[in-house]
Amino acid sequence: xxxxxxxxxxxxxTRGQQVTxxxxxxxxxxxxxxxxxxxxxxxxxxxxxxxxxxxxxGNFPGRFSGRQFSNSRSEMxxxxxxxxxxxxxxxASSLALAGAEGETQYFGPGTRLLVx
Amino acid sequence: GDSVTQMExxxxxxxxxxxxxxxxxxxxxxxxxxxxxxxxGEGLQLLLKATKADDKGSNKGFEATYRKExxxxxxxxxxxxxxxxxVYFCALSGRGNAGNMxxxxxxxxxxxxx
Numbered sequence: 032x033x034x035x036x037x038x039x040x041x042x043x044x045t046r047g048q049q050v051t052x053x054x055x056x057x058x059x060x061x062x063x064x065x066x067x068x069x070x071x072x073x074x075x076x077x078x079x080x081x082x083x084x085x086x087x088x089g090n091f092p093g094r095f096s097g098r099q100f101s102n103s104r105s106e107m108x109x110x111x112x113x114x115x116x117x118x119x120x121x122x123a124s125s126l127a128l129a130g131a132e133g134e135t136q137y138f139g140p141g142t143r144l145l146v147x
Numbered sequence: 148g149d150s151v152t153q154m155e156x157x158x159x160x161x162x163x164x165x166x167x168x169x170x171x172x173x174x175x176x177x178x179x180x181x182x183x184x185x186x187x188g189e190g191l192q193l194l195l196k197a198t199k200a201d202d203k204g205s206n207k208g209f210e211a212t213y214r215k216e217x218x219x220x221x222x223x224x225x226x227x228x229x230x231x232x233x234v235y236f237c238a239l240s241g242r243g244n245a246g247n248m249x250x251x252x253x254x255x256x257x258x259x260x261x
Contacts, residue, residue, distance in 0.1 A: 035190075064248065074236065074251040087248050121190055123249075134179070134240070136249060138190040 056124030
């Protein structure tokens with residue numbers, strides 16, 4: 032069974048631009064979560080989607096948004112990019128709601144975003 | 148809120164040495180606990196997990212026991228290999244709608260020398 036895939040793997044943008052990242056979960060998984068990884072802040076939760084609905088949101092500004100499609104694929108969008116948005120963005124999928132007892136999230140390889 | 152604290156790295160060991168990476172947590176209720184590993188240039192891979200007190204997770208020679216009384220989930224391996232060099236993350240997830248996210252520790256870089 033194919034793992035979580037993320038596209039693109041690398042991206043370079045300039046300040047003020049916007050970017051869209053894509054995530055395809057493991058087949059049959061209905062929950063998709065997004066995390067930001069930076070050297071300074073570590074791994075931080077962005078948001079979680081389940082059945083096309085946002086179920087949880089981390090402490091990030093409204094410039095960060097996402098959505099989930101009926102096939103469980105998810106996209107996240109960052110508008111008005113800032114230098115501090117440079118990071119590795121990781122997507123994770125799980126069968127049901129992450130946090131259910133023993134539920135495991137499986138991570139993709141990430142999209143590395145560099146903002147110049 | 149929930150939090151995870153890991154020992155800071157890097158941890159440098161010789162091959163076949165014993166490994167311990169400390170992890171303690173603060174959480175309401177009874178979280179599930181995880182260890183993830185990240186190799187250079189890659190995403191996170193689940194190493195092991197435990198879902199209730201006194202559970203022991205194990206995989207590839209790594210072990211960790213869920214200790215509720217000390218709120219700890221220390222990672223151990225009896226004999227490390229060069230291929231174990233990576234960054235290790237301890238994480239917890241709550242239960243139900245209030246805790247559907249993973250809270251991670253800061254990560255511990257392990258370097259194993261031949």
